[in-house]
Amino acid sequence: MIRKHVIALLIVPLLAACGAAQTSSPTPIPTQPTANTLPSATANPSVTLTDGLNRTVTLTGPAQRVVSLAPANTEILFAIRAGSQVVGRDETSDYPVAALSLPTVGGYSGFNLEAIVALHPDLVLAGGINTPELVASLEHLGLTVYYLPNPTTLEEMYTNLETVAKLTGHETEAAILVDSLKSQVAAVDAKLKPLSFAPTVYYELDATEPTKPFTAGPGSFVDLLIDRAGGINIGAELSSQWAQISLEQLVVINPGVIILGDSAYGETPEKVAARPGWGTLTAVQTGQIFTFDDNLVSRPGPRLVDGLEALAKLLHPDLFK
Amino acid sequence: MMQQGQDGSRPATMKIHPYLYTLLFLVLAVILSIAIGSVYIPPLDLGRILIGWLDRATFSEPLKTFAFILTGIRLPRTALVLLTGAALGCSGAAYQGLFRNPLADPYLIGVASGAGLGAVLAMSINWPYSFWGLLAAPVAAFIGALLTVFLVYTLARVGKTVPTTNLILAGVAFGSFATAITTFLMLRSTGELHRAIAWLNGGASQAGWEPVLAMLPFLAMGLGILVLSGHALNLMQFGDDQAQQMGLPVTRARTLILLAASLATAAAVSFSGIIGFIGLIVPHVIRLWFGADYRRLLPLSLIGGAGALLLADVIARSMIAPQELPVGIVTALVGAPFFLWVLRRAKNQGYW
Numbered sequence: 001m002i003r004k005h006v007i008a009l010l011i012v013p014l015l016a017a018c019g020a021a022q023t024s025s026p027t028p029i030p031t032q033p034t035a036n037t038l039p040s041a042t043a044n045p046s047v048t049l050t051d052g053l054n055r056t057v058t059l060t061g062p063a064q065r066v067v068s069l070a071p072a073n074t075e076i077l078f079a080i081r082a083g084s085q086v087v088g089r090d091e092t093s094d095y096p097v098a099a100l101s102l103p104t105v106g107g108y109s110g111f112n113l114e115a116i117v118a119l120h121p122d123l124v125l126a127g128g129i130n131t132p133e134l135v136a137s138l139e140h141l142g143l144t145v146y147y148l149p150n151p152t153t154l155e156e157m158y159t160n161l162e163t164v165a166k167l168t169g170h171e172t173e174a175a176i177l178v179d180s181l182k183s184q185v186a187a188v189d190a191k192l193k194p195l196s197f198a199p200t201v202y203y204e205l206d207a208t209e210p211t212k213p214f215t216a217g218p219g220s221f222v223d224l225l226i227d228r229a230g231g232i233n234i235g236a237e238l239s240s241q242w243a244q245i246s247l248e249q250l251v252v253i254n255p256g257v258i259i260l261g262d263s264a265y266g267e268t269p270e271k272v273a274a275r276p277g278w279g280t281l282t283a284v285q286t287g288q289i290f291t292f293d294d295n296l297v298s299r300p301g302p303r304l305v306d307g308l309e310a311l312a313k314l315l316h317p318d319l320f321k
Numbered sequence: 322m323m324q325q326g327q328d329g330s331r332p333a334t335m336k337i338h339p340y341l342y343t344l345l346f347l348v349l350a351v352i353l354s355i356a357i358g359s360v361y362i363p364p365l366d367l368g369r370i371l372i373g374w375l376d377r378a379t380f381s382e383p384l385k386t387f388a389f390i391l392t393g394i395r396l397p398r399t400a401l402v403l404l405t406g407a408a409l410g411c412s413g414a415a416y417q418g419l420f421r422n423p424l425a426d427p428y429l430i431g432v433a434s435g436a437g438l439g440a441v442l443a444m445s446i447n448w449p450y451s452f453w454g455l456l457a458a459p460v461a462a463f464i465g466a467l468l469t470v471f472l473v474y475t476l477a478r479v480g481k482t483v484p485t486t487n488l489i490l491a492g493v494a495f496g497s498f499a500t501a502i503t504t505f506l507m508l509r510s511t512g513e514l515h516r517a518i519a520w521l522n523g524g525a526s527q528a529g530w531e532p533v534l535a536m537l538p539f540l541a542m543g544l545g546i547l548v549l550s551g552h553a554l555n556l557m558q559f560g561d562d563q564a565q566q567m568g569l570p571v572t573r574a575r576t577l578i579l580l581a582a583s584l585a586t587a588a589a590v591s592f593s594g595i596i597g598f599i600g601l602i603v604p605h606v607i608r609l610w611f612g613a614d615y616r617r618l619l620p621l622s623l624i625g626g627a628g629a630l631l632l633a634d635v636i637a638r639s640m641i642a643p644q645e646l647p648v649g650i651v652t653a654l655v656g657a658p659f660f661l662w663v664l665r666r667a668k669n670q671g672y673w
Contacts, residue, residue, distance in 0.1 A: 053450035054449065054450060055450060091644060104644065106643060106645060107644065109644060109646055109647055110647065111645075112359050112638070112644065113394045113528055114358050114359045114360045114394050114395070114643075115359045115642075115643035117389060117393075117394065118359075118360045118390065129515055131515070131516040131519055132450055132455060133455060133516075137528035137529070138528075140528055140529045141389070141394065141528060141529075142389075
C-alpha cells in the first residue's frame with residue numbers, strides 16, 4: 001500500500017502528463033461571489049472548537065461552503081447530510097457518487113491553493129492524511145481550517161461525526177446516524193455472540209513483493225475491526241500499522257483466512273494461489289481467500305461500520321444466515 | 322580561454338548578448354508564472370491588480386479574489402521558485418567546475434540526502450502546531466544538508482588537501498547511507514509518511530512570503546560568492562597543480578566555493594524540496610550556447626536556472642490542473658528531451 005502510494009505518486013502524473021499534453025491553458029474556475037450568503041445567524045450561535053492540531057477554530061455559523069481534503073471527511077459530510085454544503089474535494093474522494101461531480105482541488109501530488117481560494121470556502125475540512133504545512137498555508141491565506149484528527153476507535157469516529165455536524169449545523173442528523181451505526185455494531189456483536197472459534201486472518205495491504213507483503217499491524221482500524229468481527233489478525237504481533245511480513249513467517253503462522261485488501265490493485269485469489277511458495281498455505285489450499293473493499297476499513301469515516309459487518313460476514317458466514 | 326575552438330561554430334551575436342537573451346527568457350518566464358495558474362485571471366485584471374498592489378490599494382469583488390490569489394499565492398510562489406532555480410543553476414555550474422565533472426550537480430556530495438534525512442527526522446517528532454513547530458522540518462533539512470557537506474569534506478580530507486575524487490566518493494557513500502536511514506525511517510513511521518513524501522517531492526513548503534524571506538540571506542551570501550568565483554574556477558580547469566602555480570590558493574578557493582554552493586543549495590532545498598535536473602542541465606545548456614568561461618557561466622546559469630525552473634513550475638501546475646505535478650517530474654520530463662535536442666544541435670564536439 002505504502003509502496004503503491006509511492007509508485008502512484010511517480011507514475012500517475014507521468015501517465016496524466018502523457019494523456020493531457022496540451023492542456024496547459026488555464027482552466028477557468030467560475031468564481032462564485034456567494035461567499036457572503038451565510039445564513040443570518042440568529043438561531044445559530046457561533047461555533048468554537050479545538051481541532052486535532054490544538055488550534056481554536058471559530059465559525060460565525062454553520063459552514064455553508066466546505067472544501068474537504070480527505071476521502072473520509074467527504075464521506076462524513078455526505079453521511080450527516082451536509083453534502084449540499086460541500087463545494088470542493090480532494091481527488092481521492094470518490095464516495096458517495098454524488099461527490100464525484102464536485103471540483104477537485106488536488107491530492108497526493110499536492111493541493112492547489114488557488115483552486116481552494118477560488119471556491120470561497122467558509123470552512124476547509126482537513127484530515128489526518130493532510131500535512132500541518134498545508135493547514136498553515138491555508139490558515140495563512142485567511143481561510144478557516146478545521147483539522148479532523150484520525151480516530152483510533154469507533155467511539156472516536158462517532159465523535160468526529162458529531163464534530164463535523166457542529167461545524168455544518170447537522171447535529172440532529174449526526175445523532176440519528178451515530179445511533180444507527182451503534183445499533184448496526186450491536187447487531188453484529190449479537191450475531192457473533194455464539195462464536196466458538198476465531199480464525200486467524202492475514203489482511204493483505206500490498207504484495208508488490210509477494211515474498212514480503214505488507215499487512216495491517218496493531219493500532220490500525222483493520223486490526224481493530226478484524227478483532228471485533230471475531231477474527232485474530234496475525235499482523236497484531238508486528239510493530240507498526242503498516243507492517244511488512246516475510247513469506248516464511250506467514251507459512252509458519254499459516255493463517256486460516258486471507259483477505260485481499262489490495263484487490264483494487266488487481267490481486268485475485270487465483271493470482272495469490274499462483275504466487276511461488278504460497279501454495280503451501282492452508283487458506284490457499286482450502287480456497288479461504290477473499291477480495292475486499294479496502295476503502296471500508298482504511299477511511300476513518302462512517303463506512304467503518306459497514307467494513308465491520310462485511311468482515312464479520314466473511315469470517316463467520318454461518319452466523320449471518 | 323575555455324571557449325576556444327567554438328568561435329567559428331556560433332554566430333557572434335550569441336556571444337555579445339548572452340545576458341540579454343537569458344534575462345529576456347527570465348522575464349518571459351516570470352510573466353508566464355504570474356499569468357498562468359489554475360484560476361484564470363484576465364490579463365487586464367492582472368495588470369490592474371499588480372499596479373494596485375504596488376500602490377497598496379484595496380479591491381472589491383471580483384478583483385478582490387484575484388488580487389488575493391495573485392499576491393497571496395502566486396507572487397510568493399514565483400519568488401520562491403525563482404530563487405530556488407537560481408540557486409540550483411548557479412550551484413550546479415560551480416560544482417561542475419569544481420569537480421571538473423560534467424555529471425556533477427548540486428546534490429553530488431550529499432546536500433539532498435542530508436536535507437532529506439534532516440527533514441524526515443524532524444517529521445518523526447510530533448511538534449506542536451506553532452510557528453517553530455512548522456519550521457522544524459526546513460530548519461532540520463538545512464542543518465542536515467550542511468552537516469553532511471561538513472562530514473563529507475572532513476572524511477575526504479588528506480592532510481592539507483581535499484582531492485575531488487575523495488570528495489565525490491565520500492559524498493556518494495555518505496549520501497547512500499543517509500538515504501538508507503531516511504527510507505528506513507519512512508518505512509517505520511506511518512502517519513508522517515505522506516508528509517515526508519510530500520516534502521521530498523517539493524510539495525510541502527508553506528505558502529506566503531516567509532519561506533522566501535527565510536532563504537534569501539543564505540542565497541544572497543552563497544550566490545554572491547559564487548558569482549565572483551568565475552576566475553578561480555577558470556584556473557581550476559587546468560588542474561590543481563597548474564592552478565596553484567598560477568597563484569590560486571586551490572584548497573582555500575575550493576573550500577569557499579564548496580561552502581557557498583552548499584549554503585545556497587541547502588537553503589533552496591530546505592524550503593522547496595529536492596528538485597533534480599535543473600542544476601545538472603542548465604549549466605550545460607549555457608555552456609553549449611554561450612561558452613565555458615566561468616566568469617560568465619555562473620551568472621548566466623543563475624539567471625537560466627531561475628527561468629527554467631519557473632517554466633517547469635508553470636507546466637507542473639497547469640498540465641493536469643487543478644491538480645499539480647511535483648515539479649521534479651516536469652524538470653526531467655521536459656528538461657531531458659530539451660537537453661538532448663540542444664546536445665544534438667551543438668556543432669562543437671567535446672565542448673566540455
